[in-house]
Amino acid sequence: MNTYLHSVSLDREKCTGCTTCLRHCPTEAIRVKDGCAVINPDRCIDCGECIRVCPQKAKHVVCSKFSDMEKFKWRIALPAPTLYGQFEELDDIDYCLQGLLDMGFDEVYEVSQAAEIVSEYTRLLLKTEGIKKPVISSACPVIARLIALRFPYLKDNLLPLLPPMEIAAKKAVERALKEHPELKREDIGVCFISPCPAKASYVKNGFGDYKSNVDLVVSISDIYFQLINSMKREITPVPFSRSGVIGISWATSGGEATAIFNDKYLAADGIENVIKMLDQIENGMIPQLEFIELNACTGGCVGGVMTVENPFIAKARLQTLRRYLPVSQNFLDENERYVPTDCFFGEVPHYKPISRLSNNIGESMRMMADIQRLREELPGTDCGSCGAPTCRAFAEDVVKGQASLDACIIKTARSKCEGCKNNNEG
Ligand code: SF4
Ligand code: SF4
The missing domain is CATH 1.10.15.40 (Electron transport complex subunit B, putative Fe-S cluster)
Structure with a gap:
């Protein structure tokens, strides 16, 4: 029985049974029955392709609304670095972070900051004896689920680290509890501002035996207009961004891989390319590589279906933003050069491989x-x-x-x- 909670759903009233989504679903999860699309939950990887292609807008994302944060006493925003590429003429990330505070969040922890920490941990892990190479990034939840469903022999190649969103959530909660001892964990709401539905599914399901510290996932498109209204250009914001070039670059394909500071890497994006790549890795048809970054969305997270801006424009904006930033603001100190045990996920989820016809x-x-x-x-x-x-x-x-x-x-x-x-x- 399928117990995975999905974030892609269908509005049967709008579906005309045109079969467009059927032809684009990378895992053949969709059938059209009695003139209406049906998603097989065992096969769906929440990649969002069917949302992108449906001419009737019959497919949609199931995630939280910003107003759902009202139930928490202390509200923490975790903006994905993709968010910074959505705004025209944004030349300073702090405008965006201040805008989030003015919108009603009490605190912001940048996911790009956590991404720089994950890059540091990845570099350390790649030097560890016995790690199975090529190491495949586990940051895109679609890839992790795709590997579990369709390429189970590659499970041991997945980078065993929690994704930046999760590290950001852990650190933000720790900081809030330390700085505000009057708060209990249940008073704190951690809200990830996401470019894609797969992150919402990740939060609902956890990862293997790991339960997410993120409480709600809202889409970039849901908060976009409210945020743009609260980003006041006339007031210079207090500088508090802790992200550098590395963290911001995680929003686009190749950003995570270049941060390993090693030439033996490859980055592929777009679900069809990713599947071809995984086929080749499984068949041993790739050169000697240390690290492989795979992103389900074309262009990386900037191509997620919950964004507002054209991914190529978002990418160009991020390139401009990066120009004024240091390489990283989160290099580890000499005495911190190890990966804490609570930053690993224990077990890749055991999904039934979809190619298995019977037990x-x-x-x-x-x-x-x-x-x-x-x-x-x-x-x-x-x-x-x-x-x-x-x-x-x-x-x-x-x-x-x-x-x-x-x-x-x-x-x-x-x-x-x-x-x-x-x-x-x-
Ligand atoms: S593309 Fe949209 S309208 Fe066409 S079958 Fe799929 S869900 Fe229905
Ligand atoms: S979200 Fe992706 S895997 Fe799931 S039904 Fe749509 S296209 Fe298929």
Whole structure:
């Protein structure tokens, strides 16, 4: 039974069953049944592709609203570095941070600050004996779930560190409890301002045995207009940003990888490219690399579906912002050069690999043979009219008893023709 809580949902009233999302879903999680899309929760990785492509805007993100923060006494904002790329002519991050405080947050902890700490930890881990290389970044939750579902043999290559959002949440809570001893943990609300639905799913589900310290996830698009109104250009903000070039660069593809200060890395973005890359890694068809950064969204987090700005424009703005920043504001002191145990996640979640047809090997092999046989009988045009994305996926649905062979209109028409021919010949 699927117990994973998703953040992508469908409005059945708006769906016209056009099959656009079906063709773009990277895990073949969508079927169209009775004229309406249906998401298979076991296969969905919350990548948001179906939200991006739906012409009817029938798919949407399920996450919190800024007003949900009202229930907390002490409100902490965790802005993703992508947020800074959303505003025209923003030349100082502090305007944005001050704007968050003026909007009603009591405190801000930049995720880019935590990203610089994670970069430091990654550099230390890459020098550790026995770490399985290439190390694959675990910061994009889509990649972690994709590996667990579709590439389980690569699970040990995942960087075993909590993502920057989580490190930021831990540090922000520790700081708030220290500076405000009158507060209890339940008084504090930690709100991540997110570019993508996958981060919302991560928070709902935790990571393996780790429960998130983030209480709510709101989308960048949800707070955008309120924030822009509270960013007062005429008042110079108090300088309190603690981010450098490294932290800000995590918002775009390649930012995390270049921060390892080692040439043996690769960065790929866009879910189709990522899947091709993982296939190649699994088949041992890549050069000797130390680190691989993968981002499900094109361009990295700036391409998330919960942003406002075109990702290429956001990227250009971040490049301008970085020009005035130091490389990092979070290099570790000599006596801190180790990774604290509470910054590791213990166990990659055990999802059932989607390629597994049955828990019984004999039964799986029989089903595989049936799928292959049926596939050869199907037209191979991947027309989608049966409601499955490909003829192979349809064959699998039929063998699993989840679809009827009659749904293939081409095969049904051909069978009728054959019948007519036989009758005429008779
Ligand atoms: S893209 Fe998918 S969700 Fe959107 S209308 Fe078409 S079938 Fe429905
Ligand atoms: S969010 Fe991604 S994986 Fe889930 S149904 Fe949509 S396209 Fe498929």
